[in-house]
Amino acid sequence: MFSGLKDKVGEVLLPGDEFSLETEDTISLTERVKPEKVVCGPGLRRSGDRLLVCKSGVLRHKQPNMFWMDSQQRRYVPAKGETVIGIVTVKSGDVFKVDFGGSEQASLSYLAFEGATKRNRPNVQVGDLVFSQFVVANRDMEPELVCVDSSGRANGMGVFGAGGLLFTVSLGLARRLLSPHSEVLSDLQTLFPCELVVGMNGRLWVRSSSVQQTLVITNLLQSCDTMTAPQRQELFRRAAQGAL
Amino acid sequence: MKDTPLSNCERDFLLKAIEEKKRLDGRQTYDYRKMKITFGTDFGCCFVDLGKTRVMAQVSGELVTPKENRPNEGIMFFNIELSPMASPAFEAGRQSELSVKLNRQLERCLRNSKCLDTESLCVVSGEKVWQIRVDVHMLNHDGNLMDAASIAAITALCHYRRPDVGIQGDDVTVYSPEERDPIPLSIYHMPISVSFSFFQQGTYLLVDPCEREERVMDGLLMIAMNKHREICSIQSSGGIMLLKEQVMRCSKIASVKVSEITELISKALENDKKARKAGGKCGFAESMPQERITALKMDETPVEMTDVTNRANDIVQKAEAPPQTVPSPLVPVPGVGQVGQGLHNTWGLEEEDEEEEDDEEEEENDNSCEEQEETKMEEEQHEKEESGGGDVVEISDSEEEEVVILHPEKPDNAPTNTGSSSYQRGAATSKKKQKK
Numbered sequence: 001m002f003s004g005l006k007d008k009v010g011e012v013l014l015p016g017d018e019f020s021l022e023t024e025d026t027i028s029l030t031e032r033v034k035p036e037k038v039v040c041g042p043g044l045r046r047s048g049d050r051l052l053v054c055k056s057g058v059l060r061h062k063q064p065n066m067f068w069m070d071s072q073q074r075r076y077v078p079a080k081g082e083t084v085i086g087i088v089t090v091k092s093g094d095v096f097k098v099d100f101g102g103s104e105q106a107s108l109s110y111l112a113f114e115g116a117t118k119r120n121r122p123n124v125q126v127g128d129l130v131f132s133q134f135v136v137a138n139r140d141m142e143p144e145l146v147c148v149d150s151s152g153r154a155n156g157m158g159v160f161g162a163g164g165l166l167f168t169v170s171l172g173l174a175r176r177l178l179s180p181h182s183e184v185l186s187d188l189q190t191l192f193p194c195e196l197v198v199g200m201n202g203r204l205w206v207r208s209s210s211v212q213q214t215l216v217i218t219n220l221l222q223s224c225d226t227m228t229a230p231q232r233q234e235l236f237r238r239a240a241q242g243a244l
Numbered sequence: 245m246k247d248t249p250l251s252n253c254e255r256d257f258l259l260k261a262i263e264e265k266k267r268l269d270g271r272q273t274y275d276y277r278k279m280k281i282t283f284g285t286d287f288g289c290c291f292v293d294l295g296k297t298r299v300m301a302q303v304s305g306e307l308v309t310p311k312e313n314r315p316n317e318g319i320m321f322f323n324i325e326l327s328p329m330a331s332p333a334f335e336a337g338r339q340s341e342l343s344v345k346l347n348r349q350l351e352r353c354l355r356n357s358k359c360l361d362t363e364s365l366c367v368v369s370g371e372k373v374w375q376i377r378v379d380v381h382m383l384n385h386d387g388n389l390m391d392a393a394s395i396a397a398i399t400a401l402c403h404y405r406r407p408d409v410g411i412q413g414d415d416v417t418v419y420s421p422e423e424r425d426p427i428p429l430s431i432y433h434m435p436i437s438v439s440f441s442f443f444q445q446g447t448y449l450l451v452d453p454c455e456r457e458e459r460v461m462d463g464l465l466m467i468a469m470n471k472h473r474e475i476c477s478i479q480s481s482g483g484i485m486l487l488k489e490q491v492m493r494c495s496k497i498a499s500v501k502v503s504e505i506t507e508l509i510s511k512a513l514e515n516d517k518k519a520r521k522a523g524g525k526c527g528f529a530e531s532m533p534q535e536r537i538t539a540l541k542m543d544e545t546p547v548e549m550t551d552v553t554n555r556a557n558d559i560v561q562k563a564e565a566p567p568q569t570v571p572s573p574l575v576p577v578p579g580v581g582q583v584g585q586g587l588h589n590t591w592g593l594e595e596e597d598e599e600e601e602d603d604e605e606e607e608e609n610d611n612s613c614e615e616q617e618e619t620k621m622e623e624e625q626h627e628k629e630e631s632g633g634g635d636v637v638e639i640s641d642s643e644e645e646e647v648v649i650l651h652p653e654k655p656d657n658a659p660t661n662t663g664s665s666s667y668q669r670g671a672a673t674s675k676k677k678q679k680k
Binding site: 087089099101102105125127128129161162163164166211212214215218219 | 246248249250252253255256257260261264266268269270520541
């Protein structure tokens with residue numbers, strides 16, 4: 001089965017595609033037979049003795065035995081510890097309700113900001129952007145956000161957003177931007193100086209020196225979602241020459 | 245589900261950009277987004293793409309009894325569906341304020357402008373008339389649904405063919421498309437709606453607003469016009485005060501846009517007509533995928549093989565080893581060359597078989613080499629044992645050496661050699677099976 005999965009690494013698979021879990025026909029008598037273990041990430045699902053693909057995308061593999069589907073999903077599912085960009089929708093008593101693009105809204109306590117006390121409330125308005133982290137993200141429970149790390153420091157989180165533009169891309173692109181040594185980011189760095197905030201929920205916030213540059217970056221990032229690396233580099237080169 | 249709220253920073257940025265005459269997708273103030281008109285396999289099915297906004301219109305006809313006050317006029321019926329597929333903010337099966345507004349506007353744009361000859365839809369006066377129903381489905385919402393819906397509806401009406409009807413005495417027969425060619429509707433003109441959005445109390449004006457622009461706009465003006473520059477309906481919403489000059493300017497812009505869009509529609513209709521005449525796949529059917537199997541698992545069918553394996557074993561046992569011949573060119577007659585005399589003729593076989601045979605030969609060669617290596621290794625091993633006192637050292641130069649069994653307690657060389665070599669062969673064949 002391991003080889004069956006490995007054959008398809010890098011190929012496009014669709015929901016309903018099935019891997020058979022049959023063992024090899026011949027086993028070596030001398031070598032110790034290890035039970036094959038496969039770790040299935042998002043997009044792969046085991047049901048009984050079948051392994052099914054349940055998300056369309058490209059099959060990825062990480063040594064030694066991790067497999068997952070790299071999909072162009074847009075709907076975000078919260079996970080504990082992930083940082084997202086949220087929009088404050090309601091100010092009610094001691095919690096804010098924050099929209100992060102998931103199926104329901106998350107709650108954010110007013111005490112979960114750096115230096116916030118009962119007396120010293122943070123200045124948060126409805127419609128503000130907050131960069132925050134999930135501390136509770138369970139199924140069938142209201143997710144909970146905080147804007148401090150474990151030591152009580154803001155660490156880059158909190159209210160932000162004046163003068164920039166918020167837009168959404170697919171979750172795959174957001175993850176690609178956040179990965180260390182991201183190619184997209186290094187391509188972007190050659191263009192203009194800009195500030196970029198990337199949330200794991202596919203929301204991006206950009207600010208640069210002028211409206212025109214911010215718009216150019218926004219459109220470039222939105223369009224490079226479905227591009228190959230050479231196409232993207234070609235596009236970025238044209239943008240750098242001022243053709244766009 | 246609730247819609248994504250608009251953040252303050254987006255609102256501020258959009259208004260700032262509009263002040264600087266910039267738009268989110270790099271358009272100019274009066275530009276429409278890229279428009280694409282495609283048709284489905286059936287008559288009267290039309291898809292309109294306006295940027296990321298996507299709308300489908302389907303026209304259908306039915307014979308009904310007419311209204312009492314208009315006994316010889318056909319009936320037109322419009323229905324707009326805002327499905328959750330278009331936007332998570334739309335709820336299924338409930339009439340929202342937006343859908344009522346769009347429906348009303350579409351009715352005023354198409355029915356009240358009398359663009360369709362309703363009297364031609366009469367079959368028997370007071371008894372049977374055609375009811376033409378236009379269903380408009382929103383497939384994706386990225387702003388300016390009204391323009392996309394009006395274009396889709398009028399194009400679908402132009403594309404629609406109703407079945408021919410024959411009357412003999414009191415009998416009304418509806419002919420199938422095979423018996424008699426279906427008849428197009430008689431359309432006098434094509435009203436098309438053009439939307440203008442106003443910002444900052446009417447200071448700034450944009451044509452074809454996208455979804456985020458629609459959210460920050462102060463007011464909206466929709467002008468439905470045909471290519472003869474006749475205004476079919478005009479509606480202003482949002483409660484802004486517009487000056488007379490502004491409305492005049494909008495109507496001028498609308499007339500230009502309408503003539504462009506009408507040309508696009510007639511071109512699309514003409515292309516579709518040509519494609520249908522040629523008999524090729526057109527419209528939506530064109531995008532049907534090639535027949536390709538994407539399933540990964542193949543079910544194996546059990547086959548009774550015991551007889552065959554027995555027979556094969558018999559043959560293998562009885563068969564003699566092929567004579568060892570040295571492939572060297574023989575020259576029986578001067579001028580005629582021959583290579584590899586004595587081997588089987590492989591001319592008639594397919595390439596795969598030859599390759600397999602080659603593989604086998606190679607493997608055999610490998611095996612013989614390995615055997616030699618093994619003997620060498622074992623010899624080495626013995627030497628080491630004698631010197632190092634029972635230390636087993638694994639030597640791993642090639643992958644095949646991993647499966648070599650070493651029997652240090654047996655000093656006898658010959659039997660182990662044959663045993664290991666036969667095992668070796670078995671392993672090689674099993675490898676081959678895996679490859680297949």
